[in-house]
Amino acid sequence: MSTPVTPDARPADAAWWRQAVVYQVYVRSFADSDGDGVGDLPGITSRLPHLRDLGVDAVWITPFYRSPQRDHGYDVSDYRDVDPLFGRLEDADALLARAHALGLRVIVDLVPNHTSDAHPWFVEALAAAPGSPERARYVFRTGRGADASEPPNNWESVFGGPAWTRVEGPDGPTDQWYLHLFDSTQPDLDWRNPEVGDMFEDVLRFWLDRGVDGFRVDVAHGLFKEESLRDQERSAEELEQAGPHEMVELTLADEPMWDQPEVHEVYRRWAKVLDEYGEDRMAVAEAWTQTPESMARFVRPDELDQAFNFSWLLAPWSAKAFAEVVTGTLEAVAPVGAAPTWVLSNHDVVRHPTRYGGGERGLARARAATLTMLALPGSSYLYQGEELGLEQVDVAPEHRQDPSWFRTGEPGRDGCRVPVPWSGAEPPFGFGPDGSTPWIPQPAGWAALTAQAQQGDPASTLEFYRRALAVRREHALDAGDEVALLDPLDGWGEDVLALRRGPLTVVLNCGDGPVAVPAGEPVVASGPLEAGLLPPDTAVWLR
Numbered sequence: 001m002s003t004p005v006t007p008d009a010r011p012a013d014a015a016w017w018r019q020a021v022v023y024q025v026y027v028r029s030f031a032d033s034d035g036d037g038v039g040d041l042p043g044i045t046s047r048l049p050h051l052r053d054l055g056v057d058a059v060w061i062t063p064f065y066r067s068p069q070r071d072h073g074y075d076v077s078d079y080r081d082v083d084p085l086f087g088r089l090e091d092a093d094a095l096l097a098r099a100h101a102l103g104l105r106v107i108v109d110l111v112p113n114h115t116s117d118a119h120p121w122f123v124e125a126l127a128a129a130p131g132s133p134e135r136a137r138y139v140f141r142t143g144r145g146a147d148a149s150e151p152p153n154n155w156e157s158v159f160g161g162p163a164w165t166r167v168e169g170p171d172g173p174t175d176q177w178y179l180h181l182f183d184s185t186q187p188d189l190d191w192r193n194p195e196v197g198d199m200f201e202d203v204l205r206f207w208l209d210r211g212v213d214g215f216r217v218d219v220a221h222g223l224f225k226e227e228s229l230r231d232q233e234r235s236a237e238e239l240e241q242a243g244p245h246e247m248v249e250l251t252l253a254d255e256p257m258w259d260q261p262e263v264h265e266v267y268r269r270w271a272k273v274l275d276e277y278g279e280d281r282m283a284v285a286e287a288w289t290q291t292p293e294s295m296a297r298f299v300r301p302d303e304l305d306q307a308f309n310f311s312w313l314l315a316p317w318s319a320k321a322f323a324e325v326v327t328g329t330l331e332a333v334a335p336v337g338a339a340p341t342w343v344l345s346n347h348d349v350v351r352h353p354t355r356y357g358g359g360e361r362g363l364a365r366a367r368a369a370t371l372t373m374l375a376l377p378g379s380s381y382l383y384q385g386e387e388l389g390l391e392q393v394d395v396a397p398e399h400r401q402d403p404s405w406f407r408t409g410e411p412g413r414d415g416c417r418v419p420v421p422w423s424g425a426e427p428p429f430g431f432g433p434d435g436s437t438p439w440i441p442q443p444a445g446w447a448a449l450t451a452q453a454q455q456g457d458p459a460s461t462l463e464f465y466r467r468a469l470a471v472r473r474e475h476a477l478d479a480g481d482e483v484a485l486l487d488p489l490d491g492w493g494e495d496v497l498a499l500r501r502g503p504l505t506v507v508l509n510c511g512d513g514p515v516a517v518p519a520g521e522p523v524v525a526s527g528p529l530e531a532g533l534l535p536p537d538t539a540v541w542l543r
Ligand code: BGC
Pocket: 071, 074, 075, 111, 182, 218, 219, 286, 347, 348
């Protein structure tokens, strides 16, 4: 167990994020202190010792700013205040102080692509005339067709349906439409308007002044749209594949709405702001880009520090696919000198034990993939509840809240956002006070998966994560950045991923039968070895 350090004793390691394990907290679903069924900031603060004991370095908290909660906080109406649902500004300060006292860094979410439609800027824009400075902060355009009844272009919202909504006036529909790449309650800002950049610089400074260690930049590949706002070129087949969909699947070949060159000027500006606050503040981009090369552009030396690498998460259960991701990732970030990142689960995707087939086998695979990830150079992002082995929940339609569910009729992302089970034999499992009702029901079967039930059981997923993170600190942090993939045909066969990093050898068995492990002392495994053999769906580190 790590010793608590005071804020002043925190190492002033400028590049702490280069090898950090960052734990993502989805604020609604982590811990509910006041019993309203929704997680909140004091709840997070009270559970920080769990994260310290788990052995992570930092916590990333999803948006807790003022918001109508149409996309659970990714629709911000005031970037400089805490939503009353989650607490007050003082609670954010208390959380930061407590985290720092426990030796944990804090990364907050920044949502620059769009605001909420309840943001004062958008309310003013709707009240103002077409062509006014108020409307110029967003992307308003005249509709197509004789009566302007068609959207200005053919873009689709990531959450399904057209990316444009027609403005209603006192006498009915007007000629003007506004752009929203996500829900209609999330109007896109016009980053070509300098007021927008100035506003976000103020927001960055507001939170840096309060002591945050970094930012996770939402939809970092958005912000700028091709100035022409031309139609997207798409084949019928691509469209078919694109919708309705999970967000990750919407990367089509022609993207006038994403990843425009102008966006990089924004990150150069932000990098300068972060630098003013000292070298240990950081930013990580959520950028769903087309290629590893385009991802690497976000982490050039004068831009952001990291970008999520979704290729690990998107890879199928295949040693060959994992090997390609490792090689491709390291090759992409090396030329710009950035540290790679890895992630298997977050609040937007199906939890990884379920992606790998669910049940015992899905969990075994998930643990094996996690252990392999933790051996790689760079930082790893974990999502709350994965340390308990939680699976995706099939949320009943009446409890679904994801805007994409309302726009497409597809189940959406609520199933990975079910409140965390901490203790006890029945809901709310310590998520909130006894008798409170979590905003999405927790499965009764989670009684066996609470942190309390797993604590001290060496076979549990929780104890496995603790062990893996402790062993990572001991053996991986000084193992260097070089990774050598071992030839799969050199004894193991192509269903086995084997790699060497410094003194460590890591073997992941994606095949159907047990395999012999190379020489060395096993320091951690994702499941029991059998008579010295590595069973299927298992990974081991050897020294
Ligand atoms: C966030 C989502 C959110 C979307 C719109 C994403 O990339 O991770 O949860 O719905 O941005 O802000």
